[in-house]
Amino acid sequence: MSFEPDIIVTDSDSPRWRIVVEAKLHLADRSRAEAALKRFMLGMGAPLGLILSPSHLAIYRDSFRDFSNDSVELVGDFDIPPESSPFSVGGGPTGEYGHRMEAEFAFERNVQTWLEELSSTGEIHGFIPEARRALAEHVLPALSGGMIRAAGPRELKAG
16 A cells, blocks of 8 residues: 555645655554655655654654665654643544544644644644754744645545
């Protein structure tokens, strides 16, 4: 199965990619997600990638040294303490939204909202100091002036 990001950030006046985001409520295989994200970043020329779950953040940057997965480097790999997570996911195994797919979509929306707030305020909350520094150094500049949007539809068939 090919990789499709959940959220993308592009230039506001061109289709140039700035950030590719994989946002998963339940991330079963991080190494597989990382490999897919790296391939996608290389293929699309995206300089920055994020893998997010309610309890984890990984930031990747493409150095553009060559066209291999080695060109995409892990900038930071951070646990997010549940009590300070900026992503509200509700209680229970699928979150407050009940249905698993609805919960996944809700988490993606929460991450997109967080990115939009981060872009407009520049305020980073809910992370350890090292993660805040990495977000300030890599993610904030890429968000500035960019267009943040879902990479695909987030809807379920009615009833």
